[in-house]
Amino acid sequence: MARKKAKRLAPKKITKTLDIPEDVIFNSPRITMMSNKELRIENYTSILLYEENQVSVATKDVILSIQGENFSIEIITDDEFTLTGSIVCLEFSQSRS
């Protein structure tokens, strides 16, 4: 049990000691926002829903649901995309995996 716990916490300790960003090691999503007009997500998995007023994005750990108005994807690549529009709220929910 203790060995399992240590094994789980080891990567976190290593990144903290060596001061390496967590999203690079763990592929965690990094969300950057500029006011409520632009949102950039790095390390996303797929787009679950894309509508004018709602966008749902699946990442490694969570599902991010973005609500607002007049959404458009400014640019999309295999690991990041930029969403523009008028963002009203962000909702995080646990992914099934």
Add this chain to the structure above:
Amino acid sequence: MFLIYLKGFLTITVSGRFCERFINVCASRGILLWNVVRISDCAIRCRISVSDFKKISDITTDVNVTVQINIKHGLPFLIQKYKKRHVALLGCFIFIVLVIVSNLFVWKIEITGNKKIPQEKIISVLKDTGLKKGMLRSKIDPHQLQRDTLLKLPELAWLWVYHNGSKVIVDVRENIEIPKIYNHDDYTNIIAKRDGIIETMTVRGGIPVLSEGDTVLKDTVIVTGKVPSTVRQENRYIRADAEILARVWYEEKEIFSGLASVKNETGKKKTHFTLHFFDKDLNLFKNKEPFEHFLCDTKTYSLFGIGFTKKTYKEVEITEELQNLQTVADYGITQLKAKIESQVSPNSLLRDIKSSYKKLNKTSVEVTVIAEYLEDIAVTVPGVRTEDLN
């Protein structure tokens, strides 16, 4: 963005139930999409490069969506559009060649730095020495032009020619007037330039004959350079030097007529054109003016030394109208004040100015302006020695 434009890109509409799947599959395969906008429940519009568009045919089949091209952007499509327009392409080519060839010639000569010497004089001398409109820029030799032009124009101290495209700029510097050099043994006196009352005297050399407060008439000696010697019998002669500030009066009197000529347009117009080819003019009409009394508006248009002048002649009828005599008097006062100012030396100080007018008859007034100035009235003149007279 410019690189993408060079390669070309498309605005496409993707229609189907699973547009999100289409986006995800494109992203996973490294196909770049941008400006993705939802246009309806079953359709999105986005932009994609031409090279990536060729890769999405199997994706559309797998995901079960249809793709429609809305707009084609970029240089490849522009070239395809204009490929068949041979004459337009030839025209562009001829235009580029003409611009390059015309840039080899001189089309404009600009003179800078001259204050007293008129531009036309410098340009005519430059023409004789080998610089004129329409010549090849490569034939300009600044050193030779400088040598030859300075020889022909001794009023110039320095000259240089440089070109900025098809414009040649000639930068000149004029000679500074050499001040008169006086010999130490020269005998000069200071006399009055005009009548006045001496207010202050600053004598730097010589013996003052008059003093402050004295009235002086024109050409009267104020400071003499003849210094009587107390040691020897003979006089000593030196150069008198002084600044004499005196109160002087300028008076101007003139009769001004109240009848003014008023020009009313009759509505008749005629236009004459003159063609210019470098320095040569060609009149398309005889030089004769079409009307007896007219107003002429002249406009010149030219490009690369070739152009034309458009003269529009408007016939006018001249009638005489009686003006308000007060207005005429005010105008007269302004004119006479300007006349007085043109006569006064630059360093003079205006003390007082009085103006008046008198009506002579119904149509004319006599205007008088008297101005008092504080002016330096000293003028240096050579003196005559008593020994030379004997």
